[in-house]
Amino acid sequence: MEKYNHRAVEAKWQQRWEEAGVFAAKDLTPARSAVRSMAGGSASSSSHPLSASRSSPSGRGSNSVYVLDMFPYPSSDGLHVGHPEGYTASDIVARYMRMNGKNVLHPMGWDAFGLPAENAAIKKGVHPRIVTEQNVNNFKRQIKSLGFSYDWSREVNTTDPRYYKWTQWIFLQLFKMGLAYEAEVPIWWCPKDKTGLANEEVVNGCCERCGTKVERKKLRQWLLRITKYADRLLAGLEKLDWPESIKALQRNWIGKSEGAEVVFEVGSMEYEVWGKGGERVADTMQFVPELVPLVLNGSKFKTYRFFEPKNVRKGDSVEFINASTKESFAMARITKVEKRNFIDIPLHDKGHEPDVSIEARRKRYEGYYKKIVNNDTPVWIYSFILEKTKGKARFRIKSGMTDKKKHSVPVFTTRPDTLFGATYLVLSPEHPLVDMITSEKQKKAVEKYKKDVASKTDLERTSLEKEKTGVFTGAYAVNPVNNEKIPVWIADYVLMSYGTGAIMAVPAHDERDYEFAKKFKLPILKVIKPPSVMPKNPVETIISPGGWGHLGSELESDCWTGEGTMVNSGKFDGLLSEKGRKKIIEWLEHEGKGRFAVNYKLRDWVFSRQRYWGEPIPLVHCPNHGVVPVPEDQLPVLLPDVEKYEPTGTGKSPLAGMKEWVQTQCPLGDGPAERETNTMPQWAGSCWYYLRYLDPKNEQALADPETMKQWLPVDVYVGGAEHAVLHLLYSRFWHMALYDAGVLPKDVGDEPFIKLKNQGLILGPDGEKMSKSRGNVINPDPLIAKFGADSFRMYEMFMGPFEDAKPWSTNGIVGVRRFLQRIWNIAHSGRVQKTTLIEDPNLRRRHIYTASIEYGIDSFKFNTCVSELMKWSNSWDEPTKDAYVDKDEFEVFLKLLSPFAPHISEELWSKLGHGTLLVQEEWPIFNRDLIRPSEVRIAIQVNGKLRGTVTMPSGSAKHDVEAAAKAEPNVAKYLNGKPKKVVYIKDRLLNYVV
């Protein structure tokens, strides 16, 4: 018998399909379409014979279906076995849809900008364009060898100027919408290579290329305001048919949390009045370095200790001014500068006595400013409140700084109910206020700590085992809820990038704060009482050794992060956490000391790369007009050829070295301007490629709106889960922005991908993740050459559930190959004959398998589809096999096989004498009535144990089945006397309970 020669067959049909152009998607827009309408198609509204009905694969209900793969980055390693997994799945869906009469758009392209090509170019001394071209050619050859049904006429390449013209155009739209802005943000910096690095290039805190320890460095960057879309990106997930895990990842990445922003005054202070004889009533506090306590002396009223700004000297005068009227009411002159720069100031009354009828005058004195005058120049202004505490008058300075230097430190907390337990404040070391509040004494320690932190990698900073570190700034803050003074620390466990970069530390109810407080001996105040938990089953708990006691002690531990009842919280005592949160927020808002706040982990998208191989950002910097967009009619801004792709050493992209390219004219006038030399990140091109496939040659627009209406949104999107948060989030963001800008028609909607499926990772044969270093990488090329594309495709589908990770087994592909060979043999055996059996069980068989495979494709259970096809073919070879295989049945089989193994199916189809192409045949329709069997095998159980089976006409009544069951000797054996109960599930099972 002829051996199946996959090489010849596969090459032949790939060529035939291409010649016939059978995979071209048809644009139906009036303007451009020559092909008006497709045949109506016979899309069957099938569902699994034994399950509920399914929804249509197309969310739009239109006849046009968009089946999209995540386009690959054409690396120099060539195709990985993981690529064809997703491509095969989407190809099966696309072919299935086509056979169902759908007009299918199934395109492929190249995400070709990026660092690996650039690095390879530097290494080889070739232009990145050449490297990219070679890689693309190799990828294309490999992908084509698998016989996927792509419409290659729509191929896109992100590095093609005709493509990136529109990437730049989109950037300009974002810029005009205020979604792009410039800022200095820290990035990884390699001091040896003198270049900024992408996060992916930092390995274990070292530069991937030279191994030097990287540093944080602030660089001017372009950022995209994705945070503006945080809520929409979050809410939009609800309506998407995406894997829950991916949705969860995006939710987590966006990281919305609700709580309160509480404003702590740093540098605001309590100020104690000194007694009549100059004796001190209470401690003064030093809050900020510039504000050293002073002594106000010589007054006929009181001596006050006050502050000395560095530039206040003996002889300077101090004036008290009414905040609202600006009228001065008291004067003082600095008479004495004490050690540590204490100064005595005599206070001259101008008609107000602060110590008389305090309560009555309280209102009047509130809001007075104190103004220290130095050579008639106001230096500091303080406001203060008169209070009466334990019968003694005191001034409390509300704010220790001028309006300009007022240090209000907002912190974000999800647990405002624990506010009374905030015993210290922690700022991130990078917090801009740190330098301003650090005391002289602590300056050195703070500087050193900041430097240490700056040199740490994120890994070191966040490693679990790491002990908490931090230093005291010397400054204090006031807890707004109880006016307690609390110290201000800096520590690297507080991240500048999240929230406000500052936290209120509640060591009694937060594990990190607890750990920190323990180490630095900071006060711990419990303000939440854990709920008293009653065990569900008291008896069990008493029996279980230490159970209740252990649980109890856990609840009594020093750090309780759960909910509970508020204690030590003034008037909020007794409230449950949840209610307390609301009440505290109400109080804060009422007092103007805080507000309800929502916080996101999501940060704006750093959109600049100091690299060569990317889209130039289409902006110029003009001395007169600032940042000016390049006019749209001047796009694309071509990526110029440079001699060196190496970074210039200035931290700018190699483009900065191209003087003649950088220097240009300002579009708004004839003045000189410089081009932006940063390039876009690799994600830019992939953000919108699915739009360009629709209309890849359009030079007037990124795509024709009518065409977009026809195809969008994407019906099925298949790709790896590794893009869960980056590409898939960025892409949604751009789509929403373009939608808002009116670039996308309204009908298209603001979500690009309706249904998403992730292929699971293919692991190496050892069950480990494939990697070069492990040496367990499988190269598809030799396998395709040896077993054929059909075997390869089918094995990848057969390996296991599409979305699960599964190990590769080259033995496994052999089994699939044998199966295809058997099909080949049957087709050539002469057994395939036309028969005319109406009541043939085979007729039923073909309908069952059609239903089952259709269900499998709809639900991405391709592994069971393959198994069904194998079972089907086995049924022709069973010992009871018919001499002939019904030709109609075999043809139905080939149609169902064809999405999985298209080449061999096509070949056998033609060998059966068809002049048509199988890919253009109609998908078989199954008849539900024919699926129902005439006879069923019913399980007979006694007490739930299988004791026999009986074969009965389907739909038999209970007593008939019972009669048959009792006739079974093995069943009768177990039935003594009358059964207590008899359960009958129609056509399935009979269970005697005895």
Next chain:
RNA sequence: GGGCGGGUGGCGGAAUUGGUAUACGCGCAUGCCUUAGGAGCAUGUUCCGAAAGGAUUGAGAGUUCGAGUCUCUCCCCGCCCACCA
């Protein structure tokens, strides 16, 4: 620490969604065929047992006539995120 997924033969995995567990394939065993090659064909293959029979879906309990599937407790594995306030 958080989120998600999972645990079924020697291996990849199936199981009509609460109804005959181990389909399909790999591997293995025996035999056949052959100019031995990682080819083809046939039969067998969850485990224990010669058999009758019994046991079995990570462990334990519960609901049920009936549990791989539902509920609870616990154990283990994988992936992703992670000092996120």
